[in-house]
Amino acid sequence: MLMTLVASVLLSATPAMEDDQLPADFLLSAKAHSTNGNSLSDGTGVLGRRSTGSVLGVDSVVNWSSYFYFPDYYGFQFSWPYTMVGKAPFGNDDSDGKTVIGAPVVAVTVDLRNYDGSPRFVNGQRLISSASQYVTPVLQSPVFQNSWYDSSQRPTQFTDAVQRAEFYRSSDDSWHTLLKPKVTGSQTMVLVRGTYRFALNPDGTCCRYILVDANAFAAALFPASPTDTTTPIGAAENAGDITTADISTFLFPNTYLYIGTTANCCILGYHTYDVEPGDKGNGWRERRYVLNYSSWISPGLFGGGFTDVTALSHELAETFNDPFVNNATPWWFAPNGNCQNNLETGDVVEGLPNAVYPITMNGFTYHPQNEALLQWFAGQTPSSAIHHAYSYPDTTVLTTAAKANPAGCNPPQY
DSSP states (O other): OHHHHHHHHHHHHSOOOOTTBOOTTGGGGSOOBOOOOOOOOSSOOEEOOSOOBOOTTEEOSOEEEEEEEOOOTTSSOOEEEEEEESSOOOGGGTOOSEEEEEEEEEEEEEEEEOTTSOBOEETTEEOEEESGGGHHHHHTSTTTSOBOOTTSSSOBOHHHHHHHHHTTTTOOTTOEEEEEEEEOOOEEEEEETTSEEEEOOTTSOSOSEEEEEHHHHHHHHSOSSTTOOSSHHHHHHHHTSSOTTSEEEEEEESEEEESSSTTSEEEOEEEEEEEEOOOGGGTTOEEEEEEEEEEEBOTTSSSTTOOBTHHHHHHHHHHHHOTTSOOEEEEEEOTTSOEEEEOOTTTTTTTSTTOBOOEEETTEEEOOBOEEOHHHHTTOSSOOSGGGOSEESSTTSOOSOOOOOTTTOOOOOO
16 A cells, blocks of 8 residues: 555656656566577487587687587488587597687667757756676676586686586586686767667666667667777777677677567677678688677566676677577577577577576676577487586576477478
């Protein structure tokens, strides 16, 4: 009764909402997911035990390739090559050892403008929001700090622990793939009214969250040419803040994407790479800047425990498993209803009741996301991963390999 009365009083004092302003609790009913089946048979996949080397002809992050054998649902393809970050884990390749990869963190300020491009104010408050306030908690999170996992004999980072779990029986404890973070200069993304929606904080300041049209966001994030410095990625590349040897994070403040309408929301992050031409200095090799857009997630916005570094952990784990976003797999149908044919380890788990793996460190409880392991996609039974698992760090999220399930989803017919 008291709560109802207080809410009524507050509502009566609330200024009228803008036509593109959303309620603060709008995201609670949204499906939080990343971007970037009825395919696999009943657990007969075989993982390759050698590396086929790195991707040739590109200037990019250190990588290695291998393969697994598994017939797709249609019987058209049996061998599935894949590329991962770091060095190969197979002792017979003489490539065990630690790999340290630069991991720039670029804090992005989102500047919301009027139709004419002028700064926008609502109730006297400027509509501008910066991710700089979230850089310190991100750096202190399990993504970049060491914590205990049973896939390693010593504390390590989240993404390394997941990768070690996949190849636990192939590698020794010297094999690690680690991120070395550095904070770069911040960048700004300018968005014109009509491409975004927003919700204000309780005190009227910007912003509880920002929703952006996915196409407009991509156009504002990626450079139109190698010398374009008007976008966050272009400016960071030209300033030398990120390099082709890095895995770079563009950190956003509660900024999520929708496709078409806000009813088709929300993308919390994605991993990708920016392609730029080579020159004589790098042997005319194509430059690939491997990176991710990830949003910090403030508590209470989404259900399912999605908060703080859930998106970032999801995207970096997928980057480790699929840096060039081209690792094809047989069509799979996940417990969360996703139907895809790629090695997107977080997409299999997102949205499940036990999707996140809380870790308390540095006085804060973080919520990285559990990940599907390679053995799940390869249909390998029993799994060669740690504890014969198909998910990690929580090995109970996925308990069997992916299987053929024609009723689950409808992949394209050939």
